[in-house]
Amino acid sequence: MSIPELEAIAKQVRRNIINMTADAASGHPGGSLSATEILVALYNDVMNVDPKDPKNPGRDRFVLSKGHSAPALYSVLGEKGFFSKDEFKGFRQLHSILQGHPDMKKCPGVDASTGSLGQGCSIATGMALGAKHTGNPCKVYTLLGDGELQEGVVWEAAMSAAHYKLDNLTFIIDNNGLQIDGSNDEVMSLGNIAAKFTAFGFRVIEVADGNDMAQVLDALHTPAEEGKPTCILCHTVKGKGVSFMENQAGWHGKAPNEEQRALALKELEA
Protein backbone atom coordinates (compact mmCIF):
# COMPACT_ATOMS: atom_id res chain seq x y z
CA MET A 1 0.00 0.00 0.00
CA SER A 2 1.27 3.51 -0.79
CA ILE A 3 2.37 5.84 1.96
CA PRO A 4 -0.41 8.40 1.23
CA GLU A 5 -2.99 5.60 1.43
CA LEU A 6 -1.58 4.44 4.76
CA GLU A 7 -1.47 7.99 6.05
CA ALA A 8 -5.13 8.44 5.10
CA ILE A 9 -5.99 5.31 7.11
CA ALA A 10 -3.94 6.65 10.02
CA LYS A 11 -5.92 9.87 9.98
CA GLN A 12 -9.20 7.96 10.03
CA VAL A 13 -7.87 5.76 12.84
CA ARG A 14 -7.09 8.87 14.88
CA ARG A 15 -10.61 10.20 14.33
CA ASN A 16 -11.99 6.85 15.48
CA ILE A 17 -9.84 6.96 18.61
CA ILE A 18 -11.18 10.41 19.48
CA ASN A 19 -14.78 9.36 18.82
CA MET A 20 -14.51 6.06 20.69
CA THR A 21 -13.03 7.59 23.81
CA ALA A 22 -15.38 10.59 23.66
CA ASP A 23 -18.46 8.35 23.18
CA ALA A 24 -17.40 6.16 26.08
CA ALA A 25 -16.28 9.18 28.12
CA SER A 26 -13.50 6.82 29.07
CA GLY A 27 -10.33 5.26 27.64
CA HIS A 28 -6.74 6.05 26.74
CA PRO A 29 -6.30 8.44 23.82
CA GLY A 30 -2.67 9.56 24.40
CA GLY A 31 -0.91 6.24 23.91
CA SER A 32 -3.37 5.23 21.19
CA LEU A 33 -2.49 8.28 19.12
CA SER A 34 1.26 7.75 19.55
CA ALA A 35 0.97 4.14 18.34
CA THR A 36 -1.24 4.82 15.32
CA GLU A 37 1.37 4.70 12.50
CA ILE A 38 2.88 1.51 13.94
CA LEU A 39 -0.47 -0.30 14.01
CA VAL A 40 -1.66 0.99 10.64
CA ALA A 41 1.61 -0.09 9.02
CA LEU A 42 1.54 -3.53 10.65
CA TYR A 43 -2.01 -4.43 9.67
CA ASN A 44 -2.04 -2.85 6.21
CA ASP A 45 1.43 -3.39 4.83
CA VAL A 46 3.43 -5.82 6.97
CA MET A 47 1.44 -8.62 8.57
CA ASN A 48 -0.08 -11.53 6.72
CA VAL A 49 -3.66 -11.38 8.04
CA ASP A 50 -7.07 -11.89 6.51
CA PRO A 51 -10.06 -10.21 8.20
CA LYS A 52 -12.31 -12.87 6.62
CA ASP A 53 -10.27 -15.64 8.26
CA PRO A 54 -9.10 -14.19 11.56
CA LYS A 55 -8.20 -17.59 13.08
CA ASN A 56 -6.11 -18.89 10.19
CA PRO A 57 -3.30 -20.87 11.86
CA GLY A 58 -0.71 -19.52 9.42
CA ARG A 59 -1.49 -15.85 10.04
CA ASP A 60 1.03 -13.49 11.56
CA ARG A 61 0.28 -12.65 15.19
CA PHE A 62 0.08 -9.32 16.97
CA VAL A 63 -0.10 -8.79 20.72
CA LEU A 64 -0.91 -5.35 22.08
CA SER A 65 1.20 -5.62 25.21
CA LYS A 66 0.26 -2.02 26.06
CA GLY A 67 -3.35 -3.16 26.16
CA HIS A 68 -4.72 0.23 27.21
CA SER A 69 -4.10 1.42 23.63
CA ALA A 70 -7.06 -0.73 22.65
CA PRO A 71 -8.83 2.17 20.86
CA ALA A 72 -5.98 2.26 18.31
CA LEU A 73 -6.08 -1.52 17.80
CA TYR A 74 -9.88 -1.65 17.53
CA SER A 75 -9.85 1.24 15.12
CA VAL A 76 -7.26 -0.45 12.87
CA LEU A 77 -9.07 -3.82 13.04
CA GLY A 78 -12.42 -2.18 12.28
CA GLU A 79 -11.04 -0.22 9.33
CA LYS A 80 -9.48 -3.44 8.03
CA GLY A 81 -12.85 -5.22 8.22
CA PHE A 82 -12.37 -7.65 11.10
CA PHE A 83 -15.74 -6.48 12.44
CA SER A 84 -18.34 -3.84 11.67
CA LYS A 85 -17.37 -0.27 12.42
CA ASP A 86 -20.75 0.03 14.16
CA GLU A 87 -19.02 -1.76 17.04
CA PHE A 88 -16.95 1.36 17.76
CA LYS A 89 -19.99 2.87 19.50
CA GLY A 90 -19.95 0.03 22.01
CA PHE A 91 -16.38 0.61 23.17
CA ARG A 92 -16.19 0.06 26.95
CA GLN A 93 -19.96 -0.54 27.18
CA LEU A 94 -21.76 -3.56 28.63
CA HIS A 95 -21.74 -6.69 26.41
CA SER A 96 -19.53 -5.04 23.77
CA ILE A 97 -16.87 -7.01 21.89
CA LEU A 98 -14.69 -3.92 22.45
CA GLN A 99 -13.77 -4.33 26.11
CA GLY A 100 -11.72 -1.67 27.90
CA HIS A 101 -8.67 -3.82 27.20
CA PRO A 102 -8.42 -6.32 24.31
CA ASP A 103 -10.23 -9.64 24.81
CA MET A 104 -9.15 -12.43 22.44
CA LYS A 105 -12.34 -14.40 23.06
CA LYS A 106 -14.69 -11.51 22.33
CA CYS A 107 -13.07 -9.47 19.56
CA PRO A 108 -12.20 -10.92 16.13
CA GLY A 109 -8.59 -10.21 15.19
CA VAL A 110 -7.32 -9.93 18.76
CA ASP A 111 -4.68 -12.65 19.22
CA ALA A 112 -4.15 -12.29 22.97
CA SER A 113 -6.03 -10.78 25.89
CA THR A 114 -3.88 -8.09 27.44
CA GLY A 115 -4.10 -5.17 29.79
CA SER A 116 -1.80 -6.25 32.58
CA LEU A 117 1.46 -4.65 31.49
CA GLY A 118 4.41 -6.87 30.71
CA GLN A 119 2.39 -10.01 30.13
CA GLY A 120 1.62 -9.40 26.46
CA CYS A 121 5.21 -9.38 25.26
CA SER A 122 5.77 -12.55 27.22
CA ILE A 123 2.72 -14.18 25.59
CA ALA A 124 4.06 -13.08 22.19
CA THR A 125 7.37 -14.73 23.08
CA GLY A 126 5.45 -17.94 23.75
CA MET A 127 3.67 -17.63 20.40
CA ALA A 128 7.00 -17.25 18.62
CA LEU A 129 8.44 -20.22 20.53
CA GLY A 130 5.31 -22.25 19.75
CA ALA A 131 5.53 -21.27 16.07
CA LYS A 132 9.14 -22.43 15.90
CA HIS A 133 8.26 -25.65 17.68
CA THR A 134 5.38 -26.49 15.36
CA GLY A 135 7.14 -25.35 12.19
CA ASN A 136 4.66 -22.52 11.63
CA PRO A 137 6.42 -19.87 9.48
CA CYS A 138 4.34 -17.01 10.88
CA LYS A 139 5.85 -13.90 12.43
CA VAL A 140 4.90 -12.48 15.82
CA TYR A 141 4.81 -8.77 16.66
CA THR A 142 4.14 -7.15 20.00
CA LEU A 143 3.80 -3.48 20.90
CA LEU A 144 5.00 -2.29 24.29
CA GLY A 145 4.77 1.05 26.00
CA ASP A 146 7.94 2.62 27.34
CA GLY A 147 6.59 2.82 30.89
CA GLU A 148 5.76 -0.87 30.51
CA LEU A 149 9.50 -1.59 30.31
CA GLN A 150 9.53 -0.99 34.08
CA GLU A 151 7.81 -4.36 34.50
CA GLY A 152 10.38 -7.05 35.34
CA VAL A 153 8.65 -9.69 33.25
CA VAL A 154 9.50 -7.72 30.09
CA TRP A 155 13.15 -8.53 30.73
CA GLU A 156 12.38 -12.14 31.60
CA ALA A 157 10.65 -12.36 28.23
CA ALA A 158 13.53 -10.61 26.47
CA MET A 159 16.02 -13.01 28.02
CA SER A 160 14.00 -16.04 26.93
CA ALA A 161 13.42 -14.67 23.41
CA ALA A 162 17.16 -14.35 22.87
CA HIS A 163 17.87 -17.70 24.55
CA TYR A 164 15.50 -19.49 22.19
CA LYS A 165 16.80 -17.48 19.19
CA LEU A 166 13.35 -16.24 18.25
CA ASP A 167 14.10 -14.43 15.00
CA ASN A 168 10.37 -14.65 14.20
CA LEU A 169 9.62 -12.22 17.03
CA THR A 170 9.63 -8.41 17.02
CA PHE A 171 9.20 -6.21 20.08
CA ILE A 172 8.10 -2.71 19.07
CA ILE A 173 8.48 0.01 21.68
CA ASP A 174 6.16 3.03 21.57
CA ASN A 175 8.63 5.39 23.20
CA ASN A 176 6.55 8.51 23.80
CA GLY A 177 8.40 9.33 27.01
CA LEU A 178 5.30 9.73 29.18
CA GLN A 179 3.36 7.53 31.57
CA ILE A 180 0.48 8.07 33.99
CA ASP A 181 2.31 9.90 36.75
CA GLY A 182 4.54 11.98 34.47
CA SER A 183 7.60 11.50 32.28
CA ASN A 184 9.50 8.22 32.36
CA ASP A 185 12.41 10.08 33.88
CA GLU A 186 10.29 11.48 36.70
CA VAL A 187 8.64 8.14 37.48
CA MET A 188 11.38 5.55 36.88
CA SER A 189 14.22 6.28 34.49
CA LEU A 190 14.54 3.80 31.65
CA GLY A 191 18.14 4.64 30.81
CA ASN A 192 19.37 3.59 27.39
CA ILE A 193 16.58 1.37 26.06
CA ALA A 194 18.42 0.44 22.86
CA ALA A 195 21.54 -0.55 24.79
CA LYS A 196 19.45 -2.61 27.21
CA PHE A 197 17.81 -4.64 24.42
CA THR A 198 21.15 -5.02 22.65
CA ALA A 199 22.63 -6.35 25.87
CA PHE A 200 19.74 -8.80 26.16
CA GLY A 201 20.61 -10.22 22.73
CA PHE A 202 18.21 -8.36 20.44
CA ARG A 203 18.97 -6.77 17.10
CA VAL A 204 17.81 -3.19 17.70
CA ILE A 205 16.43 -0.85 15.05
CA GLU A 206 15.83 2.72 16.13
CA VAL A 207 13.17 4.83 14.43
CA ALA A 208 13.81 8.55 14.92
CA ASP A 209 10.18 9.47 14.23
CA GLY A 210 7.76 6.67 15.00
CA ASN A 211 4.89 8.81 13.74
CA ASP A 212 6.45 9.05 10.27
CA MET A 213 4.90 6.32 8.14
CA ALA A 214 7.89 5.90 5.82
CA GLN A 215 10.31 5.48 8.71
CA VAL A 216 8.05 3.01 10.47
CA LEU A 217 7.62 0.96 7.29
CA ASP A 218 11.37 0.90 6.67
CA ALA A 219 11.97 -0.54 10.12
CA LEU A 220 9.15 -3.08 9.96
CA HIS A 221 10.25 -4.29 6.51
CA THR A 222 13.89 -4.79 7.53
CA PRO A 223 14.57 -8.53 7.09
CA ALA A 224 15.02 -10.57 10.25
CA GLU A 225 18.51 -11.29 11.51
CA GLU A 226 18.93 -15.02 11.80
CA GLY A 227 18.94 -16.32 15.34
CA LYS A 228 18.03 -13.01 16.98
CA PRO A 229 14.78 -11.37 18.04
CA THR A 230 14.32 -7.79 16.87
CA CYS A 231 13.45 -4.72 18.88
CA ILE A 232 12.17 -1.68 17.00
CA LEU A 233 12.48 1.36 19.22
CA CYS A 234 10.09 4.02 17.92
CA HIS A 235 10.40 7.54 19.25
CA THR A 236 6.86 8.84 19.19
CA VAL A 237 4.73 11.70 20.46
CA LYS A 238 2.03 10.92 23.00
CA GLY A 239 -1.29 12.33 21.78
CA LYS A 240 0.14 12.77 18.25
CA GLY A 241 -2.13 14.63 15.84
CA VAL A 242 -4.22 16.51 18.40
CA SER A 243 -2.34 19.64 19.40
CA PHE A 244 -3.70 19.96 22.92
CA MET A 245 -3.02 16.28 23.68
CA GLU A 246 0.53 16.16 22.34
CA ASN A 247 3.22 15.49 24.94
CA GLN A 248 0.73 15.75 27.80
CA ALA A 249 0.84 12.93 30.37
CA GLY A 250 -2.62 14.05 31.49
CA TRP A 251 -4.12 12.60 28.29
CA HIS A 252 -2.92 9.09 29.12
CA GLY A 253 -6.24 7.91 30.45
CA LYS A 254 -8.62 10.82 30.01
CA ALA A 255 -11.36 11.02 27.39
CA PRO A 256 -12.11 14.22 25.50
CA ASN A 257 -15.37 16.03 26.34
CA GLU A 258 -17.67 17.19 23.54
CA GLU A 259 -15.90 20.50 23.06
CA GLN A 260 -12.50 18.79 22.97
CA ARG A 261 -13.84 16.15 20.60
CA ALA A 262 -14.95 18.84 18.16
CA LEU A 263 -11.59 20.60 18.39
CA ALA A 264 -9.68 17.36 17.89
CA LEU A 265 -11.79 16.23 14.93
CA LYS A 266 -11.30 19.62 13.29
CA GLU A 267 -7.54 19.16 13.53
CA LEU A 268 -7.88 15.67 12.11
CA GLU A 269 -9.97 16.64 9.09
CA ALA A 270 -8.92 14.87 5.90
Place this chain on the structure above:
Amino acid sequence: MSEKIATRVSYGEALAELGKTNDKIVVLDADLAGATQTGIFKKAFPDRHFDMGIAEGNMVDVATGMSTMGLIPFCSTFAVFSGRVFEHIRNSVCYPKNNVKFGFTHAGVTVGEDGGSHQAIEDIALMRTLPGMTVIVPCDDNETKKAVAAAAELDGPVYLRMARLATTVYDPMPFEIGKGNVMRDGKDAVIFACGLMVDESMKAAEILKDKGYDVAVVNMHTIKPLDAELVKTYADKCKNVFTAEEHSVIGGLGDAVADVLVGNGEYRFTKLGVNDVFGQSGKAMDVLREYGLCADQIAEKIAAKL
Protein backbone atom coordinates in the same frame (compact mmCIF):
# COMPACT_ATOMS: atom_id res chain seq x y z
CA MET B 1 -0.48 -50.87 48.97
CA SER B 2 3.21 -51.54 49.25
CA GLU B 3 5.93 -49.18 48.03
CA LYS B 4 5.60 -45.47 48.63
CA ILE B 5 5.83 -42.98 45.79
CA ALA B 6 5.82 -39.17 45.82
CA THR B 7 3.12 -37.69 43.59
CA ARG B 8 5.72 -35.37 42.02
CA VAL B 9 7.45 -38.48 40.62
CA SER B 10 4.12 -39.78 39.35
CA TYR B 11 3.62 -36.40 37.69
CA GLY B 12 6.91 -36.61 35.78
CA GLU B 13 6.20 -40.20 34.75
CA ALA B 14 2.66 -39.34 33.69
CA LEU B 15 3.90 -36.51 31.47
CA ALA B 16 6.44 -38.81 29.82
CA GLU B 17 3.71 -41.40 29.21
CA LEU B 18 1.29 -38.79 27.85
CA GLY B 19 4.01 -37.42 25.58
CA LYS B 20 4.10 -40.73 23.70
CA THR B 21 0.53 -40.46 22.47
CA ASN B 22 -0.03 -36.70 22.34
CA ASP B 23 2.56 -34.66 20.48
CA LYS B 24 0.87 -31.41 21.49
CA ILE B 25 2.10 -31.84 25.06
CA VAL B 26 5.00 -29.52 25.91
CA VAL B 27 6.47 -28.95 29.35
CA LEU B 28 7.91 -25.75 30.80
CA ASP B 29 9.92 -25.60 33.98
CA ALA B 30 11.71 -22.88 35.90
CA ASP B 31 15.06 -24.49 36.70
CA LEU B 32 13.46 -27.16 38.86
CA ALA B 33 13.15 -30.10 36.45
CA GLY B 34 15.02 -32.34 38.88
CA ALA B 35 12.72 -31.43 41.75
CA THR B 36 9.35 -31.24 39.99
CA GLN B 37 10.38 -34.41 38.10
CA THR B 38 9.60 -32.94 34.69
CA GLY B 39 13.16 -34.10 34.04
CA ILE B 40 11.61 -37.52 33.32
CA PHE B 41 9.70 -35.94 30.44
CA LYS B 42 12.79 -34.00 29.37
CA LYS B 43 14.77 -37.21 29.08
CA ALA B 44 12.11 -38.78 26.87
CA PHE B 45 11.33 -35.67 24.81
CA PRO B 46 14.18 -33.16 25.03
CA ASP B 47 12.77 -31.04 22.20
CA ARG B 48 9.43 -30.62 23.97
CA HIS B 49 10.79 -29.55 27.35
CA PHE B 50 11.50 -25.83 27.74
CA ASP B 51 13.52 -24.56 30.65
CA MET B 52 12.44 -20.96 31.21
CA GLY B 53 15.04 -20.23 33.86
CA ILE B 54 14.26 -18.80 37.27
CA ALA B 55 11.47 -16.60 35.93
CA GLU B 56 8.09 -18.07 36.79
CA GLY B 57 5.90 -15.20 35.61
CA ASN B 58 7.38 -15.29 32.12
CA MET B 59 6.99 -19.09 32.11
CA VAL B 60 3.23 -18.74 32.63
CA ASP B 61 2.84 -16.14 29.87
CA VAL B 62 5.08 -18.02 27.42
CA ALA B 63 2.98 -21.14 28.07
CA THR B 64 -0.07 -19.01 27.29
CA GLY B 65 1.40 -17.98 23.96
CA MET B 66 2.27 -21.59 23.16
CA SER B 67 -1.28 -22.67 23.99
CA THR B 68 -2.63 -20.22 21.41
CA MET B 69 -0.48 -22.00 18.82
CA GLY B 70 -2.34 -25.26 19.46
CA LEU B 71 0.04 -26.79 22.00
CA ILE B 72 -0.90 -28.10 25.45
CA PRO B 73 1.68 -26.67 27.84
CA PHE B 74 2.23 -28.00 31.35
CA CYS B 75 3.99 -25.39 33.54
CA SER B 76 5.86 -26.67 36.54
CA THR B 77 7.45 -25.15 39.57
CA PHE B 78 7.00 -25.23 43.34
CA ALA B 79 3.49 -24.64 44.66
CA VAL B 80 4.80 -21.84 46.84
CA PHE B 81 5.26 -19.78 43.66
CA SER B 82 1.56 -19.97 42.88
CA GLY B 83 1.30 -16.65 44.69
CA ARG B 84 4.18 -15.14 42.76
CA VAL B 85 2.55 -16.00 39.41
CA PHE B 86 -1.03 -15.57 40.54
CA GLU B 87 -1.79 -12.51 38.49
CA HIS B 88 -0.17 -14.02 35.39
CA ILE B 89 -2.41 -17.06 35.79
CA ARG B 90 -5.38 -14.79 36.39
CA ASN B 91 -4.99 -12.47 33.43
CA SER B 92 -3.05 -14.45 30.82
CA VAL B 93 -4.60 -17.86 31.40
CA CYS B 94 -7.91 -17.85 33.26
CA TYR B 95 -9.44 -14.57 32.09
CA PRO B 96 -9.28 -15.65 28.42
CA LYS B 97 -9.75 -19.37 29.34
CA ASN B 98 -6.50 -20.44 27.70
CA ASN B 99 -5.55 -24.11 27.66
CA VAL B 100 -2.61 -24.07 30.06
CA LYS B 101 -1.95 -26.67 32.78
CA PHE B 102 -0.07 -26.12 36.01
CA GLY B 103 1.73 -29.02 37.68
CA PHE B 104 2.96 -27.44 40.88
CA THR B 105 4.85 -29.66 43.28
CA HIS B 106 6.27 -29.48 46.81
CA ALA B 107 2.93 -28.37 48.23
CA GLY B 108 2.14 -28.37 51.93
CA VAL B 109 4.22 -28.66 55.07
CA THR B 110 5.63 -32.09 54.18
CA VAL B 111 8.16 -30.25 52.02
CA GLY B 112 10.00 -30.59 55.32
CA GLU B 113 13.56 -29.38 55.68
CA ASP B 114 13.36 -26.39 53.30
CA GLY B 115 11.06 -24.77 55.82
CA GLY B 116 8.15 -22.37 55.91
CA SER B 117 9.38 -20.20 53.02
CA HIS B 118 8.91 -23.20 50.72
CA GLN B 119 5.78 -24.81 52.18
CA ALA B 120 2.72 -23.66 50.24
CA ILE B 121 -0.33 -23.58 52.48
CA GLU B 122 -2.33 -21.08 50.44
CA ASP B 123 -2.19 -22.30 46.83
CA ILE B 124 -5.54 -24.12 46.81
CA ALA B 125 -7.19 -21.00 48.20
CA LEU B 126 -5.61 -18.80 45.54
CA MET B 127 -6.39 -21.09 42.64
CA ARG B 128 -10.00 -21.81 43.52
CA THR B 129 -10.88 -18.12 43.45
CA LEU B 130 -10.16 -17.98 39.72
CA PRO B 131 -13.22 -18.39 37.47
CA GLY B 132 -12.81 -21.36 35.13
CA MET B 133 -9.87 -22.88 36.97
CA THR B 134 -10.03 -26.61 37.74
CA VAL B 135 -8.15 -27.50 40.95
CA ILE B 136 -6.99 -31.08 41.52
CA VAL B 137 -5.07 -32.48 44.48
CA PRO B 138 -4.36 -36.15 43.74
CA CYS B 139 -3.82 -38.49 46.69
CA ASP B 140 -1.32 -40.99 45.32
CA ASP B 141 0.67 -42.29 42.39
CA ASN B 142 -2.19 -43.87 40.46
CA GLU B 143 -4.51 -40.93 40.93
CA THR B 144 -1.84 -38.43 39.86
CA LYS B 145 -1.27 -40.30 36.62
CA LYS B 146 -4.98 -40.36 35.85
CA ALA B 147 -5.32 -36.70 36.83
CA VAL B 148 -2.53 -35.61 34.48
CA ALA B 149 -4.15 -37.49 31.58
CA ALA B 150 -7.57 -36.02 32.41
CA ALA B 151 -6.11 -32.50 32.66
CA ALA B 152 -4.64 -32.82 29.17
CA GLU B 153 -8.05 -33.87 27.82
CA LEU B 154 -9.87 -30.92 29.36
CA ASP B 155 -9.87 -27.72 27.29
CA GLY B 156 -9.05 -25.02 29.85
CA PRO B 157 -6.83 -24.17 32.78
CA VAL B 158 -6.07 -26.86 35.35
CA TYR B 159 -4.04 -26.63 38.56
CA LEU B 160 -2.54 -29.91 39.79
CA ARG B 161 -1.03 -29.94 43.28
CA MET B 162 1.63 -32.54 44.03
CA ALA B 163 3.71 -33.42 47.07
CA ARG B 164 7.40 -34.02 47.67
CA LEU B 165 6.96 -36.77 50.26
CA ALA B 166 6.63 -40.41 49.15
CA THR B 167 3.28 -41.76 50.30
CA THR B 168 1.14 -44.90 50.19
CA VAL B 169 -0.06 -46.10 46.80
CA TYR B 170 -3.66 -47.32 46.80
CA ASP B 171 -5.23 -49.72 44.35
CA PRO B 172 -6.26 -47.85 41.20
CA MET B 173 -9.62 -46.09 41.52
CA PRO B 174 -11.84 -44.60 38.84
CA PHE B 175 -10.93 -40.98 38.15
CA GLU B 176 -13.22 -38.36 36.78
CA ILE B 177 -12.61 -34.64 37.28
CA GLY B 178 -15.23 -33.34 39.72
CA LYS B 179 -16.23 -36.77 41.05
CA GLY B 180 -15.00 -37.70 44.52
CA ASN B 181 -14.10 -41.25 45.51
CA VAL B 182 -15.47 -42.99 48.58
CA MET B 183 -12.39 -44.73 49.94
CA ARG B 184 -14.13 -46.17 52.97
CA ASP B 185 -17.78 -46.15 53.91
CA GLY B 186 -18.99 -45.24 57.41
CA LYS B 187 -21.91 -43.74 59.31
CA ASP B 188 -20.63 -42.00 62.48
CA ALA B 189 -18.48 -39.37 60.77
CA VAL B 190 -17.08 -38.51 57.37
CA ILE B 191 -13.66 -37.13 56.54
CA PHE B 192 -13.39 -35.30 53.23
CA ALA B 193 -9.69 -35.29 52.41
CA CYS B 194 -7.33 -34.50 49.57
CA GLY B 195 -3.71 -35.18 48.70
CA LEU B 196 -1.63 -37.09 51.19
CA MET B 197 -4.20 -36.36 53.89
CA VAL B 198 -6.31 -39.10 52.28
CA ASP B 199 -3.75 -41.63 53.48
CA GLU B 200 -3.60 -40.08 56.97
CA SER B 201 -7.40 -40.03 57.08
CA MET B 202 -7.62 -43.70 56.09
CA LYS B 203 -5.22 -44.58 58.87
CA ALA B 204 -7.19 -42.38 61.29
CA ALA B 205 -10.41 -44.18 60.33
CA GLU B 206 -8.71 -47.50 61.11
CA ILE B 207 -7.68 -46.22 64.55
CA LEU B 208 -11.23 -44.97 65.16
CA LYS B 209 -12.65 -48.33 64.13
CA ASP B 210 -10.77 -49.91 67.03
CA LYS B 211 -12.46 -47.36 69.29
CA GLY B 212 -15.84 -48.36 67.93
CA TYR B 213 -16.45 -45.53 65.47
CA ASP B 214 -17.47 -46.19 61.91
CA VAL B 215 -15.87 -43.36 59.92
CA ALA B 216 -16.18 -42.77 56.18
CA VAL B 217 -13.30 -41.33 54.14
CA VAL B 218 -14.11 -39.50 50.93
CA ASN B 219 -11.26 -38.57 48.62
CA MET B 220 -12.07 -35.14 47.15
CA HIS B 221 -9.28 -35.05 44.58
CA THR B 222 -11.05 -32.27 42.70
CA ILE B 223 -11.46 -29.19 44.87
CA LYS B 224 -13.00 -27.28 41.99
CA PRO B 225 -15.48 -28.11 40.63
CA LEU B 226 -16.31 -29.83 43.91
CA ASP B 227 -18.51 -32.92 43.93
CA ALA B 228 -21.29 -31.15 45.82
CA GLU B 229 -23.67 -34.07 45.54
CA LEU B 230 -21.26 -36.47 47.19
CA VAL B 231 -20.52 -33.91 49.91
CA LYS B 232 -24.25 -33.55 50.68
CA THR B 233 -24.86 -37.30 50.57
CA TYR B 234 -22.13 -38.11 53.09
CA ALA B 235 -22.74 -35.09 55.28
CA ASP B 236 -26.42 -36.05 55.54
CA LYS B 237 -25.55 -39.64 56.25
CA CYS B 238 -22.88 -39.00 58.88
CA LYS B 239 -23.79 -35.54 60.32
CA ASN B 240 -20.31 -35.27 61.85
CA VAL B 241 -18.29 -33.70 59.05
CA PHE B 242 -14.51 -33.29 58.99
CA THR B 243 -12.20 -32.00 56.30
CA ALA B 244 -8.49 -32.81 56.20
CA GLU B 245 -5.94 -31.01 54.05
CA GLU B 246 -2.28 -30.15 54.08
CA HIS B 247 -3.18 -26.51 53.56
CA SER B 248 -4.42 -23.55 55.51
CA VAL B 249 -7.87 -23.99 57.01
CA ILE B 250 -8.62 -20.70 55.26
CA GLY B 251 -9.77 -21.01 51.68
CA GLY B 252 -8.98 -24.64 50.93
CA LEU B 253 -10.92 -27.90 50.79
CA GLY B 254 -12.55 -27.18 54.14
CA ASP B 255 -14.03 -23.94 52.92
CA ALA B 256 -15.07 -25.54 49.63
CA VAL B 257 -17.00 -28.23 51.54
CA ALA B 258 -18.45 -25.64 53.91
CA ASP B 259 -19.68 -23.63 50.91
CA VAL B 260 -21.79 -26.63 49.92
CA LEU B 261 -23.16 -27.35 53.39
CA VAL B 262 -23.85 -23.89 54.81
CA GLY B 263 -27.58 -23.35 54.99
CA ASN B 264 -28.36 -26.84 53.73
CA GLY B 265 -28.75 -28.84 56.92
CA GLU B 266 -27.64 -29.43 60.51
CA TYR B 267 -24.07 -30.65 60.76
CA ARG B 268 -21.20 -30.68 63.21
CA PHE B 269 -18.40 -29.38 61.06
CA THR B 270 -14.65 -29.30 61.76
CA LYS B 271 -11.84 -28.25 59.47
CA LEU B 272 -8.50 -29.96 60.00
CA GLY B 273 -5.54 -28.24 58.37
CA VAL B 274 -2.84 -25.70 59.06
CA ASN B 275 -4.37 -23.19 61.45
CA ASP B 276 -3.43 -19.86 59.89
CA VAL B 277 0.29 -20.15 60.58
CA PHE B 278 3.32 -20.71 58.35
CA GLY B 279 5.30 -23.95 58.41
CA GLN B 280 8.87 -24.55 59.49
CA SER B 281 11.88 -26.80 58.90
CA GLY B 282 11.95 -30.38 60.08
CA LYS B 283 11.59 -33.92 58.85
CA ALA B 284 8.41 -34.16 56.80
CA MET B 285 6.43 -36.32 59.21
CA ASP B 286 7.70 -34.33 62.21
CA VAL B 287 6.41 -31.15 60.61
CA LEU B 288 3.09 -32.79 59.79
CA ARG B 289 2.84 -33.84 63.44
CA GLU B 290 3.74 -30.34 64.62
CA TYR B 291 0.59 -29.10 62.87
CA GLY B 292 -1.55 -31.91 64.19
CA LEU B 293 -2.19 -33.64 60.91
CA CYS B 294 -0.87 -37.18 61.51
CA ALA B 295 -3.35 -40.07 61.54
CA ASP B 296 -3.37 -40.60 65.31
CA GLN B 297 -3.84 -36.87 65.92
CA ILE B 298 -6.72 -36.75 63.46
CA ALA B 299 -8.29 -39.80 65.14
CA GLU B 300 -7.96 -38.11 68.51
CA LYS B 301 -9.59 -34.90 67.31
CA ILE B 302 -12.45 -36.78 65.71
CA ALA B 303 -13.01 -39.02 68.73
CA ALA B 304 -13.22 -35.93 70.93
CA LYS B 305 -16.08 -34.62 68.80
CA LEU B 306 -18.06 -37.85 68.61
